[in-house]
Amino acid sequence: MTRVRVTAPRQSATAAPGRLPYPREVTEDSDAGRIFIRSLIRSQLRLALVVASGFLIILAVIALFLVYGPGVAETRILGIPLDWLVLGAGIYPVIGLSAWLYNRAAARNEARYRDLVEDK
Amino acid sequence: MNPAVGLFAFLAVSLATAVVGFYGLRISRTTGDFYVASRTVPPWWNASAIGGEYLSAASFLGVAGLILLSGTDALWFPVGYTAGYLMLLLFVAAPLRRSGAYTIPDFTEARLDSKVVRRVTSLVVVAVGWLYIVPQLHGAALTIRITTGLPSWVGSTAVVVVVCLTVVAGGMRSITFVQAFQYWLKLTALALPVVFVLLVLAGNGSEPRAPLPINPTGLAPAGAYQHISLLVALLFGTLGLPHVLVRFYTNPDGQSARRTTLIVLGLLSVFYLFPTVSGALGRMFAPELAQSGQADALVLLLPGKLIGGVAGDLLSSLVVAGAFAAFLSTTSGLVVSLSGVISQDLFGGSVRGFRLAAVLAAVVPLGFAFMTDTLALAGSVGLVFAFTASTICPVLLLGIWWRGLTDTGAIAGMLTGAVLCGGAMVLGTLMGAGNAPAWLAQPAAWSVPSAFAVTVVVSRLTKNRVPASVNRVMSRLHVPERPVATER
Numbered sequence: 001m002t003r004v005r006v007t008a009p010r011q012s013a014t015a016a017p018g019r020l021p022y023p024r025e026v027t028e029d030s031d032a033g034r035i036f037i038r039s040l041i042r043s044q045l046r047l048a049l050v051v052a053s054g055f056l057i058i059l060a061v062i063a064l065f066l067v068y069g070p071g072v073a074e075t076r077i078l079g080i081p082l083d084w085l086v087l088g089a090g091i092y093p094v095i096g097l098s099a100w101l102y103n104r105a106a107a108r109n110e111a112r113y114r115d116l117v118e119d120k
Numbered sequence: 121m122n123p124a125v126g127l128f129a130f131l132a133v134s135l136a137t138a139v140v141g142f143y144g145l146r147i148s149r150t151t152g153d154f155y156v157a158s159r160t161v162p163p164w165w166n167a168s169a170i171g172g173e174y175l176s177a178a179s180f181l182g183v184a185g186l187i188l189l190s191g192t193d194a195l196w197f198p199v200g201y202t203a204g205y206l207m208l209l210l211f212v213a214a215p216l217r218r219s220g221a222y223t224i225p226d227f228t229e230a231r232l233d234s235k236v237v238r239r240v241t242s243l244v245v246v247a248v249g250w251l252y253i254v255p256q257l258h259g260a261a262l263t264i265r266i267t268t269g270l271p272s273w274v275g276s277t278a279v280v281v282v283v284c285l286t287v288v289a290g291g292m293r294s295i296t297f298v299q300a301f302q303y304w305l306k307l308t309a310l311a312l313p314v315v316f317v318l319l320v321l322a323g324n325g326s327e328p329r330a331p332l333p334i335n336p337t338g339l340a341p342a343g344a345y346q347h348i349s350l351l352v353a354l355l356f357g358t359l360g361l362p363h364v365l366v367r368f369y370t371n372p373d374g375q376s377a378r379r380t381t382l383i384v385l386g387l388l389s390v391f392y393l394f395p396t397v398s399g400a401l402g403r404m405f406a407p408e409l410a411q412s413g414q415a416d417a418l419v420l421l422l423p424g425k426l427i428g429g430v431a432g433d434l435l436s437s438l439v440v441a442g443a444f445a446a447f448l449s450t451t452s453g454l455v456v457s458l459s460g461v462i463s464q465d466l467f468g469g470s471v472r473g474f475r476l477a478a479v480l481a482a483v484v485p486l487g488f489a490f491m492t493d494t495l496a497l498a499g500s501v502g503l504v505f506a507f508t509a510s511t512i513c514p515v516l517l518l519g520i521w522w523r524g525l526t527d528t529g530a531i532a533g534m535l536t537g538a539v540l541c542g543g544a545m546v547l548g549t550l551m552g553a554g555n556a557p558a559w560l561a562q563p564a565a566w567s568v569p570s571a572f573a574v575t576v577v578v579s580r581l582t583k584n585r586v587p588a589s590v591n592r593v594m595s596r597l598h599v600p601e602r603p604v605a606t607e608r
Contacts, residue, residue: 048210048211052207092392
């Protein structure tokens, strides 16, 4: 095994042997391909924006509830004040759930695109 | 605390880093292993490595210290640090992996087909990296001073020397292994003492000196503006951090980049429970640390204060080891990605140039660290996130999702963000912590939208400069790789 010096980023690194970086049958060179790619990008962007704004709305609701919610300051669960519990532990599952749902939906968008392309 | 404890822990973690580095080096030899470690690195290792590199002095020491100081207000910091990764997942992870770019300047150059954009991005990336290394060195200085009684400069210099040696010697070629090891070291180093302290407290039934919600410093709670501005900085700053991007390159494809990010989110969520509990314990049992200005040292001092004896010393040395793992991993990650950028743009990309750049990348922030004072660690890292969010984030997000971005727009946006946010940071520092008004102390809420607006408006005005390659690059970013048979 020889040691190889790596000195510059290689754009070709994604193209592992035997695998193309993206399907060549439909590329940006054909009209249909352009439309498919545009709609893929649009659906991925829409999905990302929906998940991001959903998460931010939940965050805002939690923040407002902790400040203005009736009786929040006095509520304790197992001796721990409610605001500590919600901010210190409760938000993390929301983040994880958003990420999981996003991953599933994003993979589905890509599968739909691939089906479209491979039908051609 | 026994001074030998801190020294021993520091030496042990440096040695362990070197050993894991060289062990990993023997596995990864070829160019393919070096760049695309993916085929040998399972997603769990990769995610641990990302977590290991991300959890810096601010997370390890700063979060607990800030919770001790300002209570529930500070709980937004770990939430923001974690949610930043959610934004990274939603908007950046898969497209950036598919771009094939190794650094942010590589990405902007490929996307906008412009050398000038590359140069400006490089400058911004180097500024971000240097700003981010300084708090790490402050953390090291604080840790050495508190645990061994040696002068502060010893700690920061020691970190720079160890990082330079490992990077220059090429030991960081197996950086994935080192970083992954350091995530688990950091988690253990925070979790074990917390669990022990809780057990001891439950055992002797000691009453907290102050109930949880009481504020030991009497500082005023932060207003809504500060919360919003902080969250803007943390949510949009994470996705532009130079050392985070490099790690995504070790994923085999866009889908696995997403899966890795999901695991990272889990790892971060688990990690941040422990500084939170440490901070809460500090408020209840060691509020005097807040008054004596040692809040950032809370996690280091807690085991000695609440357990004491040999057990306390052992746990303290574990925490010190974890703290140094945090400084070393983040600093070396930053130094590696900075020297990549500096050596390509300044020294033509030779190995000699890379080593020279590595020394440059580590020594300049050391000078800054000597000149500046230790701020609250989580706060000063929060400012770096604000700077990243105002400069790199608009270019990255618009570059990935908007065909209309032009090189002129990108440069104008980065400069606007750098001037506005950098100016606010300098002014705020000159006025001194506590004197600066909220809008100056937390600039993200106005500097990030301004940078976005300038980028979009200038791009619109220079429509004719949209690169001809835009369709090709956009489809490369977003079209899924061909499914590999082994993957399903």
